[in-house]
Amino acid sequence: xSEDRITEQLAFLAEIDALxxxxxxxxxxxxxxxxxxxxxxWHLAMFALVLAxxxxxxxxxxxxxxxxxxxxxxxxxxAPMHGNxxxxxxxxxxxxxxxxxxxxxPDDQAAKLSALWREFEAAETPEARxxxxxxxxxxxxxxxxxxxxTWTENHVTEQQVHDRYGPTIQRGSPILWRQAQxxxxxxxxxxxxxx
Amino acid sequence: xSEDRITEQLAFLAEIDALxxxxxxxxxxxxxxxxxxxxxxWHLAMFALVLAxxxxxxxxxxxxxxxxxxxxxxxxxxAPMHGNxxxxxxxxxxxxxxxxxxxxxPDDQAAKLSALWREFEAAETPEARxxxxxxxxxxxxxxxxxxxxTWTENHVTEQQVHDRYGPTIQRGSPILWRQAQxxxxxxxxxxxxxx
Ligand SMILES: [Ca+2]
Numbered sequence: 001x002s003e004d005r006i007t008e009q010l011a012f013l014a015e016i017d018a019l020x021x022x023x024x025x026x027x028x029x030x031x032x033x034x035x036x037x038x039x040x041x042w043h044l045a046m047f048a049l050v051l052a053x054x055x056x057x058x059x060x061x062x063x064x065x066x067x068x069x070x071x072x073x074x075x076x077x078x079a080p081m082h083g084n085x086x087x088x089x090x091x092x093x094x095x096x097x098x099x100x101x102x103x104x105x106p107d108d109q110a111a112k113l114s115a116l117w118r119e120f121e122a123a124e125t126p127e128a129r130x131x132x133x134x135x136x137x138x139x140x141x142x143x144x145x146x147x148x149x150t151w152t153e154n155h156v157t158e159q160q161v162h163d164r165y166g167p168t169i170q171r172g173s174p175i176l177w178r179q180a181q182x183x184x185x186x187x188x189x190x191x192x193x194x195x
Numbered sequence: 196x197s198e199d200r201i202t203e204q205l206a207f208l209a210e211i212d213a214l215x216x217x218x219x220x221x222x223x224x225x226x227x228x229x230x231x232x233x234x235x236x237w238h239l240a241m242f243a244l245v246l247a248x249x250x251x252x253x254x255x256x257x258x259x260x261x262x263x264x265x266x267x268x269x270x271x272x273x274a275p276m277h278g279n280x281x282x283x284x285x286x287x288x289x290x291x292x293x294x295x296x297x298x299x300x301p302d303d304q305a306a307k308l309s310a311l312w313r314e315f316e317a318a319e320t321p322e323a324r325x326x327x328x329x330x331x332x333x334x335x336x337x338x339x340x341x342x343x344x345t346w347t348e349n350h351v352t353e354q355q356v357h358d359r360y361g362p363t364i365q366r367g368s369p370i371l372w373r374q375a376q377x378x379x380x381x382x383x384x385x386x387x388x389x390x
Contacts, residue, residue, distance in 0.1 A: 013241060013336065014224060014340055017225075026218070029209060035215070039214075039237065042234065042236045043208070043215075049302065049308075050207065053304065067258070127370065182354050193212060
């Protein structure tokens with residue numbers, strides 16, 4: 001390892017500190033504040049460490065995909081799930097962000113980390129599909145633990161939850177979607193009871 | 196995967212959300228607030244993904260050690276580096292925390308994650324030594340980027356920085372300690388120039 005190489009690596013690691021200031025819509029479990037994308041990425045990596053273990057996917061790869069999946073938000077911002085976006089515009093912003101941010105690294109690592117981010121986005125490998133499923137399951141779990149969270153705030157119906165979370169979770173892990181449906185059913189049934 | 200198994204796994208993943216509320220001493224780079232242990236763990240996992248790549252250690256294992264290394268703080272709290280602690284008392288609190296928190300998981304996974312945490316704490320394997328080095332390097336980097344950070348707050352001298360960070364970083368990665376020394380030297384020389 002040359003000194004120049006480490007200097008580039010540390011510059012990248014200093015720059016991505018900014019992911020701690022990208023605020024998402026979900027609230028943390030104690031409801032005190034909204035979650036940021038850095039702690040969200042740690043939480044997802046823990047979801048992978050625990051849940052990928054029981055699936056036929058490469059757990060370490062799922063973890064790496066999730067560690068890098070939101071880094072582009074430093075420049076491109078978080079695109080909330082229950083909002084309207086011009087997906088072409090979001091894609092262009094995120095591509096430019098990937099180029100700038102991963103470009104801070106030595107060339108070989110810029111290529112490696114960009115490849116991880118692209119693999120996640122493409123959702124074609126089993127690992128990327130599973131990672132995408134966890135990225136939907138985690139806010140679903142947070143919402144059921146915080147009185148509906150972003151669903152309540154955005155007047156999202158039980159049917160809309162199925163439509164917006166179901167396909168991605170089901171595609172990555174049918175058994176997790178089966179269990180998630182129980183959580184959703186219980187949440188909306190309690191909400192209807194006025195609890 | 197049985198439903199009961201997933202229920203236990205999700206209960207653990209909900210419980211560790213609390214790591215997002217454990218506040219450390221270091222400030223994030225924009226100096227707006229102190230860092231929490233969940234986002235710190237993500238940042239360290241990224242340090243591993245980038246820096247372990249060039250060393251003769253198993254990168255995926257270093258990442259896993261770092262993802263779990265602070266989870267016990269949920270019950271035991273963070274023990275600031277530049278403070279005085281009864282290390283026996285800290286150890287007892289952390290052991291009890293590990294038992295309760297990892298104990299929420301199915302038995303096989305409770306054993307696995309406890310083993311990762313113990314491996315990190317023991318600092319005997321090359322992966323654990325490298326992980327410990329990163330856990331020192333990251334706050335060192337943050338301090339040099341935030342006008343001295345916890346060093347300035349606690350009147351820590353250049354010699355004390357060498358004594359408190361050096362052995363652990365050197366033991367995990369001599370080349371990273373060589374580079375870190377440059378950062379430290381430059382910081383204290385600028386500070387002495389009144390910059
Ligand atoms: Ca390696």
